[in-house]
Amino acid sequence: MFEQINKNVTRYHTFSKKELDLFNKLLKPVKYEKKAFLLQAGEVCNFEAFINKGCVMTYLLNEEGKETVLYFSIEDWWVSDLSSFNEQRKSDFYIQSLEDSEVLTLNPQTKEELLFHAPSFERVFRLMVQKNLSVMQNRLHSIIAKTAEQRYTDFIKRYPSIMQRVSQRHIASYLGVTPEFLSKIRAKQSKL
Amino acid sequence: MFEQINKNVTRYHTFSKKELDLFNKLLKPVKYEKKAFLLQAGEVCNFEAFINKGCVMTYLLNEEGKETVLYFSIEDWWVSDLSSFNEQRKSDFYIQSLEDSEVLTLNPQTKEELLFHAPSFERVFRLMVQKNLSVMQNRLHSIIAKTAEQRYTDFIKRYPSIMQRVSQRHIASYLGVTPEFLSKIRAKQSKL
């Protein structure tokens, strides 16, 4: 149950057995069925969730109901709306399970307790946000500087496993194109 | 000299006089002339800089030499390549002064010393990254879901002061359009 998550946090800092035990005791396992929402716009995000099994997406809806996927998250990733979680503000995001999923969650209280007794976790959380930021900077660059076809090629290469698990409609949204156009890109590439 | 920066960090956490004194002692003031580089691609970023006066931009160059502006930073903002700084890896970014600027910098050693003696700063840095991430998420959403014209309108409303200080060429790059097209957007809007 906790093997994967302990390996995950240990990448950033070496924790004592005692610290990891406390960490594991504070984590709450939760299961979500396919299509279930971990969070909906207007709610306050009260979790940081580590994905033990499954796949979820984080997206936004604009006024016309158009969906923009910000993240796909699979095993060994954390998912949350950090702004909402940390400032306890209403979120703009939807976080939805794309498969039956199992996650381990911290809430504001358990996170606080963790940081109080094992302050080194502060560093883990900072580095996680930072990695996140780095991913976002790359995406912004790629969407500004590259064509949809290049972005699609990059995506396949970088996230082959997500590619196989997620519908084209959602991938199109992640890449910032319409599903129709993604389909045309694929048709073109399969001819080569 | 330190008034602005102390106000800045106090937004995230209340520090003692002693902590602030240490903080200020560790900061190193640096001046940059207009067009000077704080960082160039291939170098390791060895600073986190708070801008006391001036304006800088962070950008990337792709293979064809096309420039993509990730950030404009002015007074009361921090600027750095956090991935490069924290992992001591070569940066992909250029950080360039757009005006004669004055900044206060931490380097890896002084930051470490600060965190050692005043660990509450860890929280400040985490929240700063997080705010940064939040801005990036918004930008990604806006570039995927909105037209260039809407993005330009949003930019003027949100950052009127940057608008006035930065050339259209750079703003175009920030918005993800060519300078020519931005000029056409402006021509169209001034007709209304």
Next chain:
DNA sequence: CGTCTATTTGAATGTACTCAAAAGCGGTGG
């Protein structure tokens, strides 16, 4: 099996880009 959603295909359209040339502007040196 039938229904609902996802994907493909095509035609028409729109948004933004490229290239080229002219006009504007700012800084520098004489």
Next chain:
DNA sequence: CCACCGCTTTTGAGTACATTCAAATAGACG
């Protein structure tokens, strides 16, 4: 202080990338 040079901005024509809308096909699920 003015003239010149280089860079930025504007304008226009032609083009490319991506969208919209519509309809057909394919897949998934109860």
